[in-house]
Amino acid sequence: MTIRAAAAVSAIYDALVGVLMLAGRPLLAGLFGVPLPQPPIFADLDGVFLLAVAAGYLIPYREPDSRGGRLYLWVMGPLLKGTGALTFVLDFVFRQSPRSFLLFAVSDGALALLTLWALTSSAAPGQSDTRRS
Numbered sequence: 001m002t003i004r005a006a007a008a009v010s011a012i013y014d015a016l017v018g019v020l021m022l023a024g025r026p027l028l029a030g031l032f033g034v035p036l037p038q039p040p041i042f043a044d045l046d047g048v049f050l051l052a053v054a055a056g057y058l059i060p061y062r063e064p065d066s067r068g069g070r071l072y073l074w075v076m077g078p079l080l081k082g083t084g085a086l087t088f089v090l091d092f093v094f095r096q097s098p099r100s101f102l103l104f105a106v107s108d109g110a111l112a113l114l115t116l117w118a119l120t121s122s123a124a125p126g127q128s129d130t131r132r133s
Helices: 003-023 025-032 041-056 058-062 067-095 099-120
Strands: none
Touching: 003 025, 003 041, 003 058, 003 067, 003 099, 025 099, 041 058, 041 067, 058 067, 067 099
């Protein structure tokens, strides 16, 4: 997976979930078998956050070899999505959150690993790529 592909997939994922948090909350709640969040501002803020994260992926998508683009992917991929996946699993184990929430653990975990793969399999700016094809 390339850095640009990791950025594109992550941006689409976060944008879709962000839009659903803002405009499709009843659909999401029904799919996951949970009540609507109260107060709604919590879901609204989550949606705004996800749309901002999705917009940030334009940096590594447009400039995949830039320091800023790579840093954004490290923070939002392995760090944020990896920690998010772990948090979903721990919440399921210790607070009995719905089993359906494990879908987010799987998707966030997969994106964290794909982003990690993209970052570690490409040479950082200013470094020569000594890998053999």
